[in-house]
Amino acid sequence: MNENAPQHPGQQHPQPEFPQQDQPHPGWTGPMDPPPDHGEESYRGSGLLTDRKAVITGGDSGIGRAVALAYAREGADVLFTHLEQESGEARETARLVEDAGRKAVPVSCDIRDEEQCDRLIERALSEFGRIDVLVNNAAYQMAQSDGIQAITTEQFDRVMRTNLYGMFWLCKKALPHIPPGGSIINTTSVQAYKPSPHLLDYATTKGAIVTFTQGLAQMVASDGIRVNAVAPGPVWTPLIPATLPDTTDFGKQAPLGRPAQPAEIAPAYVFLASQYASYITAEIVNATGGTPLP
Numbered sequence: 001m002n003e004n005a006p007q008h009p010g011q012q013h014p015q016p017e018f019p020q021q022d023q024p025h026p027g028w029t030g031p032m033d034p035p036p037d038h039g040e041e042s043y044r045g046s047g048l049l050t051d052r053k054a055v056i057t058g059g060d061s062g063i064g065r066a067v068a069l070a071y072a073r074e075g076a077d078v079l080f081t082h083l084e085q086e087s088g089e090a091r092e093t094a095r096l097v098e099d100a101g102r103k104a105v106p107v108s109c110d111i112r113d114e115e116q117c118d119r120l121i122e123r124a125l126s127e128f129g130r131i132d133v134l135v136n137n138a139a140y141q142m143a144q145s146d147g148i149q150a151i152t153t154e155q156f157d158r159v160m161r162t163n164l165y166g167m168f169w170l171c172k173k174a175l176p177h178i179p180p181g182g183s184i185i186n187t188t189s190v191q192a193y194k195p196s197p198h199l200l201d202y203a204t205t206k207g208a209i210v211t212f213t214q215g216l217a218q219m220v221a222s223d224g225i226r227v228n229a230v231a232p233g234p235v236w237t238p239l240i241p242a243t244l245p246d247t248t249d250f251g252k253q254a255p256l257g258r259p260a261q262p263a264e265i266a267p268a269y270v271f272l273a274s275q276y277a278s279y280i281t282a283e284i285v286n287a288t289g290g291t292p293l294p
Contacts, residue, residue, distance in 0.1 A: 010256040013037065013264070018247050025142070026083055027238030029061050029092070036236050038066040039263035040096065045073030048274040052076040053128035055120070055174065057111055057166065058138030060089035062237030063187065066262035067135060067269045068093050072100035074270055079105035079124050081138060089238075103127070111138055111166030112158065121173040133273045134174045136167040136209075137187045141202035141243050148200060156201050163205035164212075171216060180224025185272050186213050190233045190288045206231075210284055217282035226281035230268045233288030234259040255290030 019033055029036060043066075054071050058064040059080025068078045078097050082090040090106040097104035105127050109120045124131055140162040144150040171184060178184070188209040195203030209229060217227035234240075234251035236259045241247050251259025268285045271277055286293045 010258060013258065013261050018250055020246070020248050021241045022245075022247075023238065023241045025242045026086060027061070027240070027242030028086075029065075029089060029238055032236070032238060032241060034236075036062065036238075037261040037263045038096070039069050039266060042263060043070050043073055043266070045070070045075065045100070048074045048270060048276070049133075050075035052132040052273065053124070053130055054078050054133040054135065054273070055124050055131055055170075056080040056135040056137055057109075057170065058082070060086045060093055060106070062239060063232065063235060063262045063265050064135075064137045065089075065093045065096070066266035067137065068104075069096045069100070070266040070270050071133070071273070072097040072102040072104070074274075075102070076133070077103040077105075077128060079107060079120075079127060081107050081109040081111065081120060083110060084108045111170065112161040114165075114169050117166060117169040118173060121170065121177070124174075125177055130179055131174050131177050132179070132182045134170060134178065134182075134184045135187075135269060135273075136170060136184070138166060139163050139187065139202070139205075139239075141199055141239065143198045143244050144200075145198045145245065147197075151201055159201045159205055163202070164208055167209065167212065175220065175223075175225065178225050181275075181278075182224075183226040183228065183273050183277075184216070185269055186227070186229040188213070188229045188231045188284060190231055190286075190291055190293065192231060193293045194291065213284065214282045221281060226272075226277070228272045228277070228281060228283045228285065230265065230272070231284050231286045231288065231293060232260060232265050233291055235265055236261055251289070254288065258289070260287065260289060 060082035
């Protein structure tokens, strides 16, 4: 079968019946049923990011792993973050990058901490000398079905610091080391525009990421740096069994009738980092499976 032949998008990854599955946060790829597709067998690079130096947060699994794999196969060296307990996941991402012939630098980093963000950028500069692409992808969510009263201050603070503070600190610290032609790509969500009540705090941060992206893009345009974001819909990653109480119907609400696989989201990050997107900044690329967004 020609893997590049046109296919019905709702059938490209046939939707199985997802069994109910639960994991402790942050979740792991191995136990997931079905296993996520990061593009291991399908992604083919064409030199779009040759010799670029990329920093990706949350690169151990899910969308982050798929982006790291795609960037490496497009010719980029990749430094990516993971939490300490995700070191096994990080080793697999590093293997995929190295198998593509590129340098992989996994770094244990909790981006809720400003000093760790400082050290992360310093490590990237010591490894690469510059940062061509910064992908702010790491995020935290935890569903609460019992209303706003169920969202503790501890949870709210964790969501805000992971999803917003980390992005802010890393942009601020990386920008002096991003040359003209470089780019920042943030991960927002369909939740920014169509918030689910059980993800109120998470959706709030994703709306803020849209505003931050569009404002920062205007701020740094004269420096020749582009800032964009990707807004995925439902994507089958370890975050889902680790944070949602019901996985059996996950993604079926999308008009295409299924969730995305991480491999289907990564090409948007490749395009936005590439020179083909040279006139695109302050843009949100929606990858929602057909859910209309502004």
